[in-house]
Amino acid sequence: MPRVTYTSHDGKQTVLDVPVGTSVMQAAVLNGIDGIVAECGGSCMCATCHVFVQEDQLPKTPEMELGEDAMLDGTAVPRQPNSRLSCQLVMTPAMEGLVVTMPETQT
């Protein structure tokens, strides 16, 4: 099962096994990781599951759709080139070892 490393804003790291087909957001919420709110439950409606993906891993992540790109303009902490909404990061085997960092706040 692919592993994902979640780094909190203050540097604390948690590693989770995330099943293929589960989103990085879902795995975080199901495992009680602070720093991902996901108010809308994963509908790409709220922009409160914002994460920063380790730059060199961006090519391994699913392509960004228009809705996600648009909602990233509404995050609480301004978007960066490596910003993603974690509800749209659905795990694939290629994403093994993904490292994401949470912003200071989601709301």
Next chain:
Amino acid sequence: MPSGKVVIVGAGHGGFQLAASLRQGGYDGEVVLIGDEPGLPYQRPPLSKDYLMGKHGLDLLLMRPEGFYADQHIEYMGGARVTEIDRAAKQVKLAVGATLGYDHLILATGARNRVPPLPGIDLDGVCYLRDLNETDHLRQRLAVAERVVIIGAGFIGLEFAACARAAGRPVHVVELVDRVMARVICPATSLHFLAAHVKSGVEFTFGAAAERITGDDGKVTGVTLKDGTTLPADLVVVSIGVVPNMELAAAAGLATGNGILVDDHLQTTDPAISAIGDCVSFPSAHSRINPVRLEAVQNAADHARCVADRLNGKPRPYVALPWFWSEQGDQRLQIVGLTGGYDRVVVRGNLQGGEFSAFLYAGDTLLGIESINKPADHAFARRIMAAGRTVTPEQAADESFDLRAAASARG
């Protein structure tokens, strides 16, 4: 560290968030979370969408896995009902007869389905879509239904209509007023959603009231309207809104109106009791009409964060900007602000193409923005309004006006 015993009545989005936010903020005392449904606290929005369609299992609905509550020292009591508040003794009584003391009590009792007093309302096949149990039941019914009638063209009724059409069922929606979602959106947006549903095969009757639900051998057979028309159905979904659960508060002598009345810190008329979420009528700086009662995840969760901060020694007035969303088939609706009292609408974008935003004003004051299949507008609108800025009607109407730049401006 702040301490004392907090009892939260209601384990929906607000109640759950309050328990979680108390701990996140360092609350050191006892936290008891009481829910009247069995099972662990879960998210409601997917019920009328992915969960109903079978795309989600129960595991993805849960707010948190079971272990979370023990880890966070949150005492979760599922399937438990509070029957009385004894304010003098600072205790709540449970249906099972036990009593529970509190230092601070939070009422997050939510709302319940509005049930119309129609003959036949208790027939087998008359369904609702609010909680998990109702949704599980409805999902089974939909799988075998031949004809569906939906009473009420609000968010829930229309989200269900889209699901029922996706499942290939004939669907007829009956609505009392002359357009869909009339209570919350402007006519241009209503027209767009009506067209989308009609295109997917939903039939509508507007300006029509149900007179009775007909049945045979205890099972529903149709809905008869006031004009005598009978719409045949073996599944009737009633989605005419909700009523706030405020009886517990009222019986305890707390002030109530259209909801439990609270101040701008979400405190009731008893300083030891706060109330949050759908059951609350509160003063909002974002509303022309006050107090307001909102039925929304964002509202419940932000109310919870506000009260958690207060109990953690950092009181602040509740000022969060309201936002809402609905997904109906492939159509997305996102709303920011409270638009009650608007007298002017400016549509921006491609109305015919179904990608636009409606800017709602009272005079020149921007009240809110409805974005239809236009998430970028919604994202910018949220930033603009949260920063206390505005977009003038002239700017909204000017397609060359840069909304992104307006959202990015500082100060």
